[in-house]
Amino acid sequence: MTVALIGFMIVLVLVLVRLPIVFAMGLVGTFGFAYERGGSIFSERGLNAAMSMVGRQITDTAQDYGLSVIPLFILMGLFVNKGGLSRELYAVSNAFLGHMRGGLAMATVAACGGFSAICGSSLATAATMAKVAMPEMRRYGYSDSLSTASIAAGGTLGILIPPSVILVIYGIMTETSIGKLFIAGIIPGAIGILFYLFAVRWTVFRNPDSGPAGERSSWGERIRALRSVWAVLLLFFLVIGGLYGALDFEPLNLTFSPTEAAGMGATGAFLIALARGGLTLKSTFVTLKETAYTAASLFAVLIGAQIFSNFVNFAGLPEGLINLVTAYDVSPFVVMLMILGIYIVLGCVFESLSMLLLTVPIFFPLVISLGYDPVWFGIVVVVVTEISLITPPVGLNVFILRGVVGDVSTSTIFKGVTPFWISDIFRLMLIVLVPAVVLFLPNQM
């Protein structure tokens, strides 16, 4: 167990000097594995075994059928956005919510939730919605802190509401069903939207000037706005319904594996964007190319994480932790609270994916041995990661907003984010105390 902890510290040092995560985890994982197998990091037998493991891990991950969901879901998000979805989603939410006090900020949260249902990344959701929602909120005299905060917080929903790249990576690392993880994200995601709406209401209750009411839309306008997003809504229900098994009836008989759902989603999004004239040959190529780049970097870190995880498991870190917990006779709930505490602290400095890759190999076996559900823990990890995206000093979504908007200071955004952050903590508590919130839907599958 000591060896694994030393290895973990070395990885931390290496990533802090900016060695790409795949190389830091791969290097330590390889030599650590060699040490465990051969008794020294330079023993020939140990190194030989380690290199075999590394070679196989690279070849196998590259050809992992399940991993094809990653590029396909990324593609779906990018294609849909070419069809102008973000603007239309905002228009719909605005038509229904805009007339209330703080309504535009509420519309922003709702539109972020809608966009998350197509896009699997929090940073992309925040960046995209910032371009659409920020000018509107400025036009109606919303305070900078409320408008930026509602986008930064709303954007975090991207990794929880399916599809979610982070959930796929968690699923692959822990061999948990990706379909179940996706379905499990729906209710916590909806609760997230609801709590964020409360956070907006609370902000305008405290300071009515921060979010004046907009114009009321007539029902005719609302229905017109809805009509512009029907295709994308249909696509979402097709993808998620097929995954859930809800479309398995005559004459449809549609049930999808995650890969098939992603393929259907991506092709559907491609056709929608094509029909709306949002795609040229060149932009299609650029979209495919960017997706391949993102997928390749995700595959690379995943390979590194698997190599590291092999070492950590071989070195007996999970058993060591389990023995420690048994020896001190700590109740599982207290252990869970400690793990959540560690996540929130790590989240203050680490970016979401790195945090997930570094911690899941260590905590997952412990959590499962304590009798918790792997799907539930996946959602808990993602919700904690979402919180980290808006936690100072390194809340990445806040920096994204700062980058896109430009003339707002980071501290203004962090100040505005506070009520959203508190509502996130409430949501986390709800999920931890009432696991059924997460597990109800996947248990019906």
Next chain:
Amino acid sequence: MERFLSLIHRISHIPAFTAATALFVLMIMTFCDVILRSVFNSPIEAATELTRILMAITVFSVLPIISSTERQIAVDLTDPIFDHFRISRIRDGLVHLASGVMLYWPILRIWALAERTREYGDVTEYLAIPQYLVGWFIAFATAITAVSMIFTGFLYLFSPKLLERSL
């Protein structure tokens, strides 16, 4: 040198185009597979093995590009410190060099694994595509990645201006 870099830049369109094509084929194939299975009850039997191969092509074609253009996922927490002491460039150079060199051993092993599958004559289930071809491709792409990272590392250390222009 500058001419050489612009040549590399132009050549880099080939792997990007390969990856984009593989990904597009993967997308359409998955769609057709689902439709053929649920409507006509005749799925594409080779879909699974083709998915595996197309994934490997998509990811490994662009690996050299993302590795030498700062697209590998890294933690940038300490950037201000390195910037303050003006050693970011040296750090980037060394990181690229070290990463590139590190890949030498995995490449040998991937190659050896591919050779073994060739000796065994392993082929895919439906289309009988030789497995070693994929292994060769992965080894080859990883080797290009290593070379391009080492090259980028040297540029960082000895000719940063040239690198800036070519990125």
